[in-house]
Amino acid sequence: MNSITINSLNELPNVAEKLLHFANGERFFVFEGDMAAGKTTFIKALCQALGITDVVSSPTFSIVNEYDSVAGPVYHFDFYRLKNLQEAYDIGYEEYFYSGSYCLVEWPQKVEELLPDRYIKVAISITGSEQRRFDLEHIGA
Numbered sequence: 001m002n003s004i005t006i007n008s009l010n011e012l013p014n015v016a017e018k019l020l021h022f023a024n025g026e027r028f029f030v031f032e033g034d035m036a037a038g039k040t041t042f043i044k045a046l047c048q049a050l051g052i053t054d055v056v057s058s059p060t061f062s063i064v065n066e067y068d069s070v071a072g073p074v075y076h077f078d079f080y081r082l083k084n085l086q087e088a089y090d091i092g093y094e095e096y097f098y099s100g101s102y103c104l105v106e107w108p109q110k111v112e113e114l115l116p117d118r119y120i121k122v123a124i125s126i127t128g129s130e131q132r133r134f135d136l137e138h139i140g141a
Helices: 009-023 039-049 085-090 093-097 108-114
Strands: 002-006 028-032 064-069 072-078 102-106 119-126 132-139
Touching (some): 002 009, 009 039, 009 132, 028 039, 039 102, 039 119, 085 108, 093 108, 102 108
Parallel strands (some): 028 102, 028 119, 072 102
Antiparallel strands (some): 064 072, 119 132
């Protein structure tokens, strides 16, 4: 596991670069953390690091947003409002999860049994008003 602590939002682009280096080619990421920990804010920085110029916003109501990047499509999921696993099946989660494209998943615990065998887990902890700790971990590697 790798831990990174930041003291301001200005450090997020640096954390995003470190995450991509840590991932070493893995393209499936899950983001855990309490409400308002900064998952979507960090995903915006990660998308910038991936070269996405579109506006990145939380797909809370649509469940998934798709962005174009130089590395191909990037799928951003927010499963917070998911009522049951059937809703994940209804959006065709498998086409996204097993596409080989970048998948960025918020609230992964809602679909835990559907996650692939290998992924990068990013746990974000609030440690101060703007301070956050990012714990990066390879799962199933």
